[in-house]
Amino acid sequence: MASRIDQDQVQHVASLAKLSLNDDQLKYFTTQLDEIIGLFETLNEVDTEGIEPTSSVSDQINVMREDVADNWGQRDALLANAPESEKGYIRVPTIIDESEDE
Amino acid sequence: MNYFEKDLTSLHDDLVAKRISVTDLVKATFDNIAATDPDLNAFLALNKDAALKKAAEMDEKGVDPDNILAGIPLAIKDNIVTKGLTTTAASKMLENFVPVYDATVVSTLNDKGVINVGKTNMDEFAMGGSTENSAFKTTKNAWDYTRVPGGSSGGSAAAVASGEVVAAFGSDTGGSIRQPSSFNGIVGMKPTYGRISRWGLIAFASSLDEIGPMTRTVKDNAILLSAVAGHDDHDLTTSTKEVPDFAAELNYQTSVKGMKIGLPKEFLGEGVDQEVKDAILAAADKYRELGATVDEVSLPHNKYGVAAYYIIASSEASSNLQRFDGIRYGHRSKDVKNLEDVYVNSRSEGFGDEVKRRIMLGTFSLSAGFYDAYFKKAAQVRTLIINDFQAVLKDHDFIMGPVAPTPAYKIGEEVSDPMTMYMNDILTIPVNLAGLPGMSIPAGFAKGMPVGMQLIGRPFDESTLYKAGYVFEQATDFHKQTPKQGGNN
Numbered sequence: 001m002a003s004r005i006d007q008d009q010v011q012h013v014a015s016l017a018k019l020s021l022n023d024d025q026l027k028y029f030t031t032q033l034d035e036i037i038g039l040f041e042t043l044n045e046v047d048t049e050g051i052e053p054t055s056s057v058s059d060q061i062n063v064m065r066e067d068v069a070d071n072w073g074q075r076d077a078l079l080a081n082a083p084e085s086e087k088g089y090i091r092v093p094t095i096i097d098e099s100e101d102e
Numbered sequence: 103m104n105y106f107e108k109d110l111t112s113l114h115d116d117l118v119a120k121r122i123s124v125t126d127l128v129k130a131t132f133d134n135i136a137a138t139d140p141d142l143n144a145f146l147a148l149n150k151d152a153a154l155k156k157a158a159e160m161d162e163k164g165v166d167p168d169n170i171l172a173g174i175p176l177a178i179k180d181n182i183v184t185k186g187l188t189t190t191a192a193s194k195m196l197e198n199f200v201p202v203y204d205a206t207v208v209s210t211l212n213d214k215g216v217i218n219v220g221k222t223n224m225d226e227f228a229m230g231g232s233t234e235n236s237a238f239k240t241t242k243n244a245w246d247y248t249r250v251p252g253g254s255s256g257g258s259a260a261a262v263a264s265g266e267v268v269a270a271f272g273s274d275t276g277g278s279i280r281q282p283s284s285f286n287g288i289v290g291m292k293p294t295y296g297r298i299s300r301w302g303l304i305a306f307a308s309s310l311d312e313i314g315p316m317t318r319t320v321k322d323n324a325i326l327l328s329a330v331a332g333h334d335d336h337d338l339t340t341s342t343k344e345v346p347d348f349a350a351e352l353n354y355q356t357s358v359k360g361m362k363i364g365l366p367k368e369f370l371g372e373g374v375d376q377e378v379k380d381a382i383l384a385a386a387d388k389y390r391e392l393g394a395t396v397d398e399v400s401l402p403h404n405k406y407g408v409a410a411y412y413i414i415a416s417s418e419a420s421s422n423l424q425r426f427d428g429i430r431y432g433h434r435s436k437d438v439k440n441l442e443d444v445y446v447n448s449r450s451e452g453f454g455d456e457v458k459r460r461i462m463l464g465t466f467s468l469s470a471g472f473y474d475a476y477f478k479k480a481a482q483v484r485t486l487i488i489n490d491f492q493a494v495l496k497d498h499d500f501i502m503g504p505v506a507p508t509p510a511y512k513i514g515e516e517v518s519d520p521m522t523m524y525m526n527d528i529l530t531i532p533v534n535l536a537g538l539p540g541m542s543i544p545a546g547f548a549k550g551m552p553v554g555m556q557l558i559g560r561p562f563d564e565s566t567l568y569k570a571g572y573v574f575e576q577a578t579d580f581h582k583q584t585p586k587q588g589g590n591n
Contacts, residue, residue, distance in 0.1 A: 010462065017420060017465040018427075018445045019458055029459065035521055036463060039409050043479050046406055046486065053481030054488060056309050057295045057537030058339035059561070065335065077202040083434035090430060093438055 004037045005030065103130040104138075104265030106584045110170055110322045113268060117165045117173050124157040124165065124173035124217070131175045131219055135266050141247060143239045144261040146180050147188050148220040156217055165215075171329060172215035177261050177270040180221040181228055181304040182313065184208050187218075191304045192236040193226045195432045195452030205302020206334045207271060207313055214329055222257030222270060226454045227423070228278055228306045230254050231526050234517040235456045242513070244286050245551055245585040249510040252282030258316050259286040263585060269317045269326055273303055275310045276411055277505070277530025280542040283316055284505035284554025287544045287583065289323045289571065290316045294562045295537030296341040297327075299334035307418035308339075310411075310534040319581060320543060320571040324348035327564060343562055351565060352572045359393035361499040361570065368404040369503030369529055378504050381546030381553040385574065386502065392573055399498065401490040406483050407532040408524055412460075413467045413480035414535070419457075420464025426452065459520060488536045491558070499566050501558040504529055505542045509551035529556065539564045543571045544580035552580075 010030045014021050021029060075088065084091035116122050122130075132150055139145050153175065166172045178184060181191040183201035185208075190196040204212065211218070225235035233241045233256025241256045243249040244263035251260040255272030259282035262270050272279040274292035283290025291314045298313045305311065315326035331345040365386055370379050386396040428434035428448025435447030453461070467476040494501060506526060516522050533540040538558055545555035555574075557567045575581050 005466070009466075013462050013466045013469065016469065017461045018424075018449050019453070019461065020446050020450045029462065032459065032520055033462060033466070036412065036459075036524070037466070039521065039524070040413055040467070040476055040480075043406055043409050043413075043483055046403065046479075046483055048479060048482035048486070051482040051485050053478055054484040054535075055481060056339070057488070057535075059296055059341050059343070060339055063338040065338070072202070074202045077200075078430075081199055081202075081431035083428065083432075092429060092441060093444060 004041065005034050104134055105268040105318070106265045108268055109319050110174060110268060110325055113174060114170045114172070118167045124160045125154065127173065128153050128157040128175050128217055128219070131267065135219070138264055138266055141242065142244065142260055142264055142266070143241045144222055144257040144264065144266060145177070145220045146190060146192065146223050146238060146257070149184075149187055149218050152187070153217045153219055160215060169215055170325060171211070173217065174215070175217045175219045175267060176211075177219055177222050177258060177267045178208060179224055179255050179258050179270070179272045181224060181273055182208060182271060183302040183304065184218060184221065187221065189221065189304070190238070191227050192224045192238060193452065193454070193457070194237045195426050197433065199431055203302065206299035206336055207330045208302065210330050219267060222255070222261055224257055225254035226457050227304065227419070228254040228273055228275055229419070229456050229460055231277065231281055231523055232517060233257060233282070234513065235454060237454055240513060243510045243551070246510070248512055249551065250285070250513050252285035252506075252510060254278040255316065256282045259283055259288060259290070262286070262288050262316050262318060265584065269315060269322055271313060272316050273311060273313050274534065275306050275415060276527045276534050279314045279316060280505045280530050280540055280554065280556060281527070283542040285510040285552065287552030287554070287580070287585075288316055288318055289320050289544070289581070290314065290542045291323050291327060291564065291567075292533065292540045293327060293331065293564055294341075294539045296339050297331050297539070297562065297564070299337040299340050301334055301336035305422040307415040308422065309418060310415055312534070320568055320575050321349050321352050323541075324352060324568045341562065346565055348565055348568050351569060356569050356572055357393065358389060358570050358573050361394040362497065363389055363394050363396045364399035364494045364498035364501045365396050366399050366401045366404065366494070366501060366503055368401050373525070373528075374504060374507045375509065375548055377548030378508065378553050381548065382502070382504050382555060385545045385555050388574065388577060389502070392577060396502070399494045399501070401487075401494065401532065403483060403486045403490050404532055405528070407487055407535060408528050410480040410483040410487065411527070411531040411535060412463065412524055413476050414484065416460040416464035417467045417477050418464070420461045420468065423457070423461055428452075456520070484535045487532050491532070491536045491538060495560045500570060503556050505554040505556040506530070509548045509553055533558055537561065539567055541567045541571055543574060545574070545578075546580055
């Protein structure tokens with residue numbers, strides 16, 4: 001059976017999803033994803049010509065509300081969940097690899 | 103004490119008559135959990151101090167005789183946020199996450215005097231059908247500790263089935279309330295999409311996710327759905343339709359006489375265990391005996407449900423889970439040299455394999471060049487699945503069938519094979535794709551393990567499912583059978 005997705009494609013998808021895979025994981029996921037995408041392709045048996053896609057089954061359509069700012073007054077509680085914070089701000093690493101910005 | 107002999111009505115009577123105080127009930131609940139849970143592993147976190155404090159306050163002011171939920175201890179799945187109480191979605195990513203607000207379901211229950219005893223185990227981010235994908239522990243089936251409780255709401259199901267709590271809340275994206283309810287012999291309702299607010303439910307697949315109650319009896323389930331259903335300004339997909347008092351319709355006069363029930367031939371096809379089929383066919387005969395008609399119907403696109411679901415759900419998940427970037431909350435990798443490393447290493451360390459698999463499937467299905475072939479195709483097939491249900495439900499009051507092709511399997515038996523795991527969802531997934539209400543109720547046993555029957559209704563017609571479930575329950579004694587302590591059935 002021809003493979004539907006190869007290791008390069010899985011590596012590409014992982015990078016789009018901001019995930020890194022080592023060689024063993026890459027092999028393991030490629031085999032599994034290939035099998036699952038094979039399942040996806042069974043949908044080709046279905047004639048969907050002229051069928052509208054469904055993206056939501058809610059009975060509510062375009063509900064509008066006022067855009068009002070609300071102060072929860074919970075800055076400290078929110079920051080307590082941040083991995084690093086300082087002086088009321090969230091800290092992120094200062095070392096930015098500049099070559100990636102080009 | 104355990105809750106095997108209790109329901110919401112009898113507990114309420116005991117509390118109002120002061121045969122037991124709220125404090126003593128809560129203490130007894132925690133004592134039983136302390137004795138049961140080291141082996142069962144249904145809970146990820148207990149809310150003991152806050153629960154006892156609230157119990158004392160309620161005893162102080164007295165239990166409201168008109169509020170059946172006042173002072174009732176119950177459990178909440180760990181992907182529903184609880185203010186000040188760690189909420190992890192069973193992921194290392196959220197191991198230390200303390201929500202700053204309550205989910206609407208939780209604040210509604212709190213306002214009604216319910217006491218949250220703790221957070222239940224689940225598959226990581228609700229992705230899985232056995233609770234084996236939890237990053238923290240493996241929950242057992244209440245009936246047999248060598249078997250899975252189902253999933254993803256496996257902790258909630260095991261907690262109710264083992265008598266640790268009288269009820270729990272779960273969430274259902276592709277069967278995650280109904281299948282563990284089936285595996286543990288309890289009642290689980292996935293209401294119509296939009297019936298219950300999803301505000302505060304950690305998002306997996308937003309067009310499919312739904313919260314619902316898990317209980318020992320149909321009536322308790324109906325009481326809890328009425329309590330938490332309704333429009334919420336924080337979730338604009340919630341319906342503005344009025345919420346019936348579902349339980350008020352359940353009494354000695356409730357009947358299925360004259361109801362038309364559809365039994366899809368696809369639900370009893372290949373891959374469905376013979377004993378499961380036998381239980382469902384016996385249930386169909388029971389309904390005929392009770393005055394309903396049951397005839398064979400067809401849902402021709404049902405077999406494509408699994409493929410369409412794993413494209414749609416994974417695509418929505420890949421988008422929803424982008425928020426876990428190691429910046430504002432959640433796990434942040436220590437091994438970083440730059441900002442990109444924070445994203446990539448935090449996500450790679452924080453997510454388990456099943457979550458990574460789904461994120462990649464979704465990213466693939468949505469990526470340039472593949473969108474039309476996968477995502478759009480799946481969304482079109484979803485329309486056809488909806489049309490199939492509409493055609494049958496036009497002249498049938500509801501649909502019946504099994505919840506899962508098999509009873510609970512052994513721990514470790516299937517978890518390494520994602521395809522087999524995904525195919526197990528074939529009978530529950532189409533209901534989520536169509537946004538319909540679906541309920542699991544106990545309908546027999548196969549190989550000594552509980553078998554659930556699934557009832558599927560028209561949009562916003564949970565009422566018919568509760569009536570049909572109640573009548574079946576009154577006519578059978580499956581729901582009265584309880585697992586032995588220690589799961590040695």
